Amino acid sequence: MADYILNTWYVAAWSDEVTNKPIRKMICEQSIVLYRISDDQAKALADRCAHRAFPLSKGRMLGDSIECGYHGFIYGPDGRCTKVPGQTTLPERAVVRSYPLHEKDGWIWVWMGDDPADADPSDIPDTHWMNDPNWASVEHSLQVDCRAELVHDNLLDLTHESFLHKTTVGDDYIYEYGITVEVDDNVVLVDRLMPSVPAPPLYADTMGIDGNWDRFHATEFFVPNNLTLHSGITAEGAPRDEGYLIKVLNAITPIDAHTCWYYYSFARNFAVDNVEATEQLREGLGLVLEEDKDALEAQELGMQTRPGQEFDVLIAQDGGVAKARRIHQALLKKEAKEREAKEPRRPGAPANTKPIGAAARRQAQKAAAAGAGRSAAESTTSAEAMGTAAGGR
Amino acid sequence: MWMLERANSLSAAPTMPDGSRVLAANPDSAERGDPWRWSITLHTSPDGVSTSVKTDESFVVHTVELLDEIHCSTVLTRCTGDVIVVAVKTGDALITVPDGPWQRRIHPGDSFVLEGEVNETIRVELTDTQSTATVYCLTPTRTAALRWVP
Numbered sequence: 001m002a003d004y005i006l007n008t009w010y011v012a013a014w015s016d017e018v019t020n021k022p023i024r025k026m027i028c029e030q031s032i033v034l035y036r037i038s039d040d041q042a043k044a045l046a047d048r049c050a051h052r053a054f055p056l057s058k059g060r061m062l063g064d065s066i067e068c069g070y071h072g073f074i075y076g077p078d079g080r081c082t083k084v085p086g087q088t089t090l091p092e093r094a095v096v097r098s099y100p101l102h103e104k105d106g107w108i109w110v111w112m113g114d115d116p117a118d119a120d121p122s123d124i125p126d127t128h129w130m131n132d133p134n135w136a137s138v139e140h141s142l143q144v145d146c147r148a149e150l151v152h153d154n155l156l157d158l159t160h161e162s163f164l165h166k167t168t169v170g171d172d173y174i175y176e177y178g179i180t181v182e183v184d185d186n187v188v189l190v191d192r193l194m195p196s197v198p199a200p201p202l203y204a205d206t207m208g209i210d211g212n213w214d215r216f217h218a219t220e221f222f223v224p225n226n227l228t229l230h231s232g233i234t235a236e237g238a239p240r241d242e243g244y245l246i247k248v249l250n251a252i253t254p255i256d257a258h259t260c261w262y263y264y265s266f267a268r269n270f271a272v273d274n275v276e277a278t279e280q281l282r283e284g285l286g287l288v289l290e291e292d293k294d295a296l297e298a299q300e301l302g303m304q305t306r307p308g309q310e311f312d313v314l315i316a317q318d319g320g321v322a323k324a325r326r327i328h329q330a331l332l333k334k335e336a337k338e339r340e341a342k343e344p345r346r347p348g349a350p351a352n353t354k355p356i357g358a359a360a361r362r363q364a365q366k367a368a369a370a371g372a373g374r375s376a377a378e379s380t381t382s383a384e385a386m387g388t389a390a391g392g393r
Numbered sequence: 394m395w396m397l398e399r400a401n402s403l404s405a406a407p408t409m410p411d412g413s414r415v416l417a418a419n420p421d422s423a424e425r426g427d428p429w430r431w432s433i434t435l436h437t438s439p440d441g442v443s444t445s446v447k448t449d450e451s452f453v454v455h456t457v458e459l460l461d462e463i464h465c466s467t468v469l470t471r472c473t474g475d476v477i478v479v480a481v482k483t484g485d486a487l488i489t490v491p492d493g494p495w496q497r498r499i500h501p502g503d504s505f506v507l508e509g510e511v512n513e514t515i516r517v518e519l520t521d522t523q524s525t526a527t528v529y530c531l532t533p534t535r536t537a538a539l540r541w542v543p
Contacts, residue, residue, distance in 0.1 A: 178394050178395070178509050178511075179394055179395070180394075180395040180396075180397070180495070181394065181395065181396045181397070182396075182397045182398075182399075182497075183396075183397070183398045183399060183402040183404050183405075184399040184401065184402055185399070185401055185402060185403060186403050188404075193493075223403070239494070311424070311425035311426060312425065313425075313427075314422075314425065314542065314543045315540065315542070315543075316394040316508060316509070316540050316541045316542070316543070317394065318543050319394055319396050319421075319541070319543045321543065322421060322422055322543030323396075323398070323402070323404040323421075323543070324404075326403075326404035326422065327402070327403040327404045330403040330404065331403065
């Protein structure tokens, strides 16, 4: 398994995707089944029956419980098995993992960390624009066949608009303006102010305005997975919150090392009732996202075929990108350390005191067969240890 | 490009056993193989906080200016191609721009880097008489601009 930051909330689905019919989602190489129970609460369980690993998403709902479609094990919303066909005793280990879940503003967030006690919904960034009557929003989501980090980079360096989106949203001048990067804790802000420029067509067409305006882009990246783009135009010299504003919410959820989900919401505080504008935006932004997808997937192939000794040639413009990558690495290291602390090596532990994985079992058998003098317990603990190492200027 | 990295940033360089920490450097990340040009280090000891600079002298010359109660409000002009780094030693400082609303207060352990190919001006105001800050100006000797490399 690749390295993922797990102690965080990831967007798993749109609220309206999740019904009383179970659906499967893959997040950080963990398959999850999502469904709603009778009081409309959404639930997230490991999508793998404890009995024989059959996907629960292929089962059916029985009231608030989910029945495995293979041999009929039934699980309650907490993941505990409540019925095994043909016997009255429930196996002690017949439980599937239940993931903390929080639903907010149209997105369903799932906590992927090991300890549910760490799952604090107040850590989820502000997304109220998706659900605020003073804002009109357009949504898209797409699976992109690239590592999540490439989408992060894309959103932190918007100079690509001048080249990749030349015929859609591109403006020649974006890269000519400097950026201010601010880094605080796990948040990277990349802010670009473009003073006294013509209003881009979106604003000019919907609001019937012309002349010069101060334009800004500020990407706020809550590493590792959520980027909010605060964008807009204001009268020259006016405060940003008095302008025509856009909030683009981008939630990037890794599927595996080379694929991710991109959840996208574009909200504006102007021409809110202009249905025609909303539909044009839906179509236009869909095209922009397809341009990004094509580029990111091509870049992923470039990354996969690039020799190991070659690295990105980053420039000053990439300051936010580089800082975000470093924060990402720091978070990965922190989690690895925490896991190590929770599962210390136990070199003298007797065999079979806890379940072992297939790889460890093979290694133990190999060691025993070779008569290498190592106990199965030593082999087991080694394998376990390997597994755990796993506002403008 | 301006880079304001807070002391509590998870991207900050680690503190060494002797209490020192690289506050800002070019390149900021050495692992990609870009040639090293300069670094500014923060030293923390029981006596307080100090900073020092190291440069590739064949490529960069530098000046150091200490801001204290005599220079409680200073206008800094960064010439085309130069890099300026501001680090607070004690107290705090307010950084503002003359023609805009942008302002940030910086503290010991924070670093503020300004670079680019167009000259620009900022104002650094020390908050009180106890505050001190150091300003490093790095100038390229071989190229027109010393561009910061992340």
